[in-house]
Amino acid sequence: MWPSNPPCYKDKVGKYAEATHVLHKQLIEAISESLGLEKNYLQEQTEEGSQVMAVNCYPACPEPEITLGMPPHSDFGSLTILLQSSQGLQIMDSNKNWISVPYIEGALIVQLGDQVEVMSNGIYKSVIHRVTVNKDYKRLSFASLHSLPLHKRISPAPELVGNNAPAYGEFSFNDFLDYISSNDCVQQRFIDTLKKSNS
Numbered sequence: 001m002w003p004s005n006p007p008c009y010k011d012k013v014g015k016y017a018e019a020t021h022v023l024h025k026q027l028i029e030a031i032s033e034s035l036g037l038e039k040n041y042l043q044e045q046t047e048e049g050s051q052v053m054a055v056n057c058y059p060a061c062p063e064p065e066i067t068l069g070m071p072p073h074s075d076f077g078s079l080t081i082l083l084q085s086s087q088g089l090q091i092m093d094s095n096k097n098w099i100s101v102p103y104i105e106g107a108l109i110v111q112l113g114d115q116v117e118v119m120s121n122g123i124y125k126s127v128i129h130r131v132t133v134n135k136d137y138k139r140l141s142f143a144s145l146h147s148l149p150l151h152k153r154i155s156p157a158p159e160l161v162g163n164n165a166p167a168y169g170e171f172s173f174n175d176f177l178d179y180i181s182s183n184d185c186v187q188q189r190f191i192d193t194l195k196k197s198n199s
């Protein structure tokens, strides 16, 4: 589904989407290998998945101290590939401090999502992030959100679980959609509901 205006949108964003699709595949293969899994392991899980291009616009805000462009969350999918027009994205470090991601012209930011956290059995953690706003100018960001197919059951890779109990329960994208339609996701992230007490 493409907007008809501006007329060049479909061509330009279509090419960008194809390029980020390829990049996602390369990154997910590298992540599989870094976990000691078969190169194709995560790719096979995500193959028939979805890719959504989200274009976010944050207008200039007269009171940036008391406003957020987007509240704290982690992305639900496998990876998010993000392009920002100026600084504004912040990520939470392991001490729960907010760190601003510097703006580097043309640089892509890759954020690990909940699906890879679960499939890696928690070896990798999805990144909690939020968006600040500023007084002087509007900010745009372009997020290519990659995700597993809607009905696919997702669980920790058996090789990473070994003889222990998995650190997360099994779930699907549909379970996530049910959760966000009936819960306050700022209070508790969906992924936290999957964590087993032994993890």
Ligand SMILES: O=C(O)CCC(=O)C(=O)O
Pocket (backbone or CB within 6 Å): 054, 056, 070, 075, 082, 084, 088, 089, 129, 131, 140, 141, 143
């Ligand atoms: O605008 C940004 O930098 C981040 C957007 C975001 O977190 C999202 O679309 O999930």
Ligand SMILES: [Fe+2]
Pocket (backbone or CB within 6 Å): 073, 074, 075, 129
């Ligand atoms: Fe996000």
